[in-house]
Each structure stands twice: as structure tokens, then as C-alpha cells.
Amino acid sequence: NAGVTQTPKFRILKIGQSMTLQCTQDMNHNYMYWYRQDPGMGLKLIYYSVGAGITDKGEVPNGYNVSRSTTEDFPLRLELAAPSQTSVYFCASSGQTGVAFFGQGTRLTVV
Amino acid sequence: AQSVTQLGSHVSVSEGALVLLRCNYSSSVPPYLFWYVQYPNQGLQLLLKYTSAATLVKGINGFEAEFKKSETSFHLTKPSAHMSDAAEYFCAVSDRGNYGQNFVFGPGTRLSVLP
Numbered sequence: 056n057a058g059v060t061q062t063p064k065f066r067i068l069k070i071g072q073s074m075t076l077q078c079t080q081d082m083n084h085n086y087m088y089w090y091r092q093d094p095g096m097g098l099k100l101i102y103y104s105v106g107a108g109i110t111d112k113g114e115v116p117n118g119y120n121v122s123r124s125t126t127e128d129f130p131l132r133l134e135l136a137a138p139s140q141t142s143v144y145f146c147a148s149s150g151q152t153g154v155a156f157f158g159q160g161t162r163l164t165v166v
Numbered sequence: 167a168q169s170v171t172q173l174g175s176h177v178s179v180s181e182g183a184l185v186l187l188r189c190n191y192s193s194s195v196p197p198y199l200f201w202y203v204q205y206p207n208q209g210l211q212l213l214l215k216y217t218s219a220a221t222l223v224k225g226i227n228g229f230e231a232e233f234k235k236s237e238t239s240f241h242l243t244k245p246s247a248h249m250s251d252a253a254e255y256f257c258a259v260s261d262r263g264n265y266g267q268n269f270v271f272g273p274g275t276r277l278s279v280l281p
Binding site: 086088090095096097103153154158160 | 198
């Protein structure tokens with residue numbers, strides 16, 4: 056049982072480049088989330104989804120976009136990378152138990 | 167709106183000593199409460215959760231937490247610290263809305279265990 060899988064684990068981007076962080080879950084969870092983690096700041100919600108075709112903004116959505124075409128996948132898109140987007144990104148999912156399950160994270164550096 | 171505060175960004179204890187990590191929350195509805203642990207370069211793992219059953223919740227690795235509604239607290243304890251407990255711990259609150267399950271995390275407490 057893989058749970059929540061994120062790729063890549065590490066990435067270095069130049070300012071202005073774009074990339075997609077991939078997230079997939081195999082638990083048939085309706086809810087999926089993207090968080091960013093900065094030192095001493097806890098986790099901040101970027102976007103979330105309550106099911107395929109439905110997404111909504113979280114606390115810090117600027118500079119990001121998401122889509123949810125299937126129950127399993129919830130990719131996060133950075134269109135014009137900025138140094139302020141240097142962070143560790145976590146994808147999570149939750150279902151009937153109300154517990155969030157997390158991926159291993161993507162460490163992104165923008166230079 | 168929900169919020170979570172964790173008193174102490176860094177807590178140090180000696181091996182074998184009591185671990186106490188503090189968490190206070192605010193929520194306009196009866197909450198679900200969680201403690202997660204994060205080891206270096208890993209994702210968050212669930213330690214335990216409170217969902218309105220028993221107020222004393224037991225989790226993995228010998229940890230437990232007590233829900234105190236009057237104090238809006240959900241402190242995490244372990245009677246005897248082990249070196250392997252060194253990690254970052256996050257308290258989180260979730261509402262019970264039917265549309266989405268919104269998790270709000272505290273800033274985290276880094277636990278160091280001294281030999």
C-alpha cells in the first residue's frame with residue numbers, strides 16, 4: 056500500500072521557470088491538500104480539493120495552480136518560480152476517518 | 167476560524183524523563199484534534215487523534231494526549247523519553263464540516279532528547 060506518493064523529492068529551479076509537483080494517492084480519498092512548510096512556520100495550506108473536478112484556495116495560493124481530474128491525482132503547478140517559493144511541499148489526502156496522510160515531501164529551491 | 171498554538175518551539179528532555187508538549191486550540195465547532203510527528207527529511211506521521219470518544223487518547227510509541235474542553239488544550243505526553251523520540255511534533259485541529267476537512271496546524275515543537 057503506497058499511500059501518498061510525491062515526485063520529485065528534490066528540485067532546483069531558476070527564477071521564472073515553471074514546474075509541476077506530482078501527487079497521487081491510492082486510498083480512494085476524496086480530500087486532497089497541498090501544504091508548504093517553512094522553518095518555524097508550521098504548514099500552510101496552498102490549495103485543497105474535495106473531489107475530482109473541485110478545487111479551492113487555501114491560505115497561501117498566490118503563484119500556484121492545481122487541477123483534480125481524477126480521484127487519485129492532484130498536481131501542483133508553479134508557473135513563474137520566485138525565490139519566495141523556496142520551501143518544502145507536502146501533499147496529503149484524507150477520507151472517512153478524518154485523518155490526513157502525508158507524502159514524503161518535495162524540497163524545492165528557486166535560485 | 168480555527169487556530170492552534172504550541173507553547174515552546176524547542177523542548178529538551180533527558181532520556182527517561184517525562185515528555186510534555188503543549189497544544190491549545192480554538193474552534194467554533196467541536197473539533198477533531200491530532201498530533202503528528204515528523205522525522206528529518208520525512209513527511210508527517212499520525213501519532214494519535216481525538217474525535218469525541220474518550221478524552222484520554224493513546225497513540226503509537228507510548229504517547230498519549232488528553233482533551234480538556236474547559237482549557238481548550240490537547241497536550242501530548244510520554245512517561246519516559248527515548249532517543250528515538252527526537253523529532254518535530256505538530257498539533258492540528260480539523261473541523262467537522264461536511265464540505266471539506268480543513269486541517270489547521272500549529273507551528274511545531276522540536277523535541278531533543280539528551281543522553
